[in-house]
Amino acid sequence: MMEAIFAIMLVVGGAALLSWPLGQYMAGLFSGRFARADSLFTRAVGGAPDQGWKQYAIALLAFNALMFVFVFALLTTQHALPLNPDGQSAASLDLVFNTAASFTTNTNLQHYSGESTWSYLAQLGGLMWLQFVSAATGIAALAALARGIGGQASMGNFFLDLQRATFGVLLPLAIVVACVLALSGVPMTLAGAAQVTTLEGAAQTIARGPAAAFVAIKQLGTNGGGFFGPNSTHPLENPDFWSNGFSMIALILIPMACVWMFGRIIGRMKHAGVIFGVMLAFLLLKIGGAVAFEAAPTQAFASLPVMQDVGNLEGKELRLGAATGPLWAVLTTSTSNGSVGAMHDSLNPLTGLMPMVGMWLNATFGGVGVGMINMFLYIVVAVFIAGMMVGRTPEYLGHRIEGNEMRLAVLALFSHAFLILGGTALFAATAWGQGALNNVGAHGFSEILYEFSSAGANNGSGFEGLGDATLPWNIATGLVMLIARFLPIIAPLAIVGSLMAKTRSAESAGTLSVEGGTFGTVLVITILIFGALTFFPAAALGPIAEHVTLMG
């Protein structure tokens, strides 16, 4: 148990420390501190005029549409293009739609195994490219939101911001992480699979490829899409304990730094401190729960002569250490990463609930940029409720929150629950879902619930026993991912646009301070009511039912 606590402190503490200077750097970057780089970026796109919220949103959508179309075309034609040493054939159109939607939306839900589906060109030129620019899209949107809410006259320019995020944040970090991963044993080669003859004389074909570059940005950009099918449980994607710890820090680093970046751009670091504290509290609570629940041994081995002094080992890798499975599971779903360090389908029932809670809240650090944007939605609602309770005009940073803003905030928050629960209900009631299950009973329901939670939270992890490589699953989750990505980006930009059009008032003694424990408490309660309570009935039917009926 002690070593688990050390490992958690190493990863969460290390990332939290590093996030501070990174947030400072990012705030400077997005405030025009690097003028020469900015002028280069501006020339590269032929000018970067100031944009209002609508122009910014249209630019974001236009570029994301191009991302989708290009990668869709690349994936459908991969068999006729170069860099395909293992001779991957054409993929089905619905899988291509799902995959292009998945990587455009920063989700990286994978209804395929990379090593047996995509050519190296498709992986690098299509999917890895999207891992950069989709992550940069989220960071850019946060920068725009922070400028607007912080009182600047303009939201900035999307084309400039996207380059700042890509070249100023993601690329340098990715080079460092990729080189470290390569040193630890993640392959980086354009050669096709290795043919070996085992010591017992059998033939074994071992997939490899340009994985180190891919895995680095997979972790940093809260993407999560693995180079190999089983993601970071694959020994070539995550060779040892240290690559594992390093990968986890890379996973949570930028989402943490985004909070500090937000605080600096709006000039309210104490406020950012409260938000960071609320997010960290939720994160640690989930980690504690997951590690504790996963210490229970594998129930299926209970009546067999098996020594179980190490917790549940099904779906876990020995080299990664005892606490890694549950720790990674919580980190990857608190952020919208979705890479895995253990098989989530084989987690103990209540351990498996923790990642679901992370995806339902989707703001306890959350995806790069968008996690803080989701938290902004919760803040708007929290401020509104608090204002109503004390009978004052609700204000946030001097902006009056009124009906229009509330409608947009609730629309964005409510769509999240609607997409997840609606999709789950539809598939649980029909053969689309029932015919795809790998486990029976409550755990089977959990597989469906998890898949839609993952698509709705733009996460990308899965209870991978689910046979989701079918037409209905590809189309349904593809659509959910697209709506769940762009609605919660556009609505907050619209809220800020609406606030910018109104006169900003000075904060007075009667305004609820956003810098103290009272605000933090209101925020926690709002998140619990909106985020967690909505999903409680579904949780009761899945993981909780499985726990009470089958464990113990």
Add this chain to the structure above:
Amino acid sequence: MTYLLPSIRLWLITFAVCVIGYATIVLGFAQAVTPYRANGSIIAIDGQAVGSELVAQNFTSERYFWPRPSAVDYDGMGAGGSNLSPTSTDLADRAAGTVSRYGAGDDSPLPADLVAASGGGLDPHISLAGALYQADRVAAARGLAAEQVRQLVRGTAHAPGGMFAPAPIVNVLNLNLALDRLAP
């Protein structure tokens, strides 16, 4: 046009830098500094590739140590886990098969890692306890003293993460290669 042209320019620039430039840098670094690892940690004996140090391969002979169970039968092109719930009866049935393969009983319970399948199905390691459990069988099959084999196992074991992950593990392929060198 206000949005399309900058989008296309952005596409070309980011593609050139983040795909071509970035992949080339990482590829050049990895191949120059650590070519063995960059190419999949493939072990060659007398010029013949026998496996990857990082990827489990199947062993069925009594003369070798056996790896953890694999839900994908050690398929290096289709890695994956069982994705069975810990409460699954299918999992209990599979585990019972493993237990009988080892001939384990209540007086000689199996270490859990020899029964539980790994996440990727290619875990190259077993626990030290799991290796010691098999030492008598391997020693008998090779006509070696059991203590000699146990010595070899202990010499191969390492803690994967120092104080953060002290439970010792053994790389099965390395151990079996050492075994072949000891008593061909």
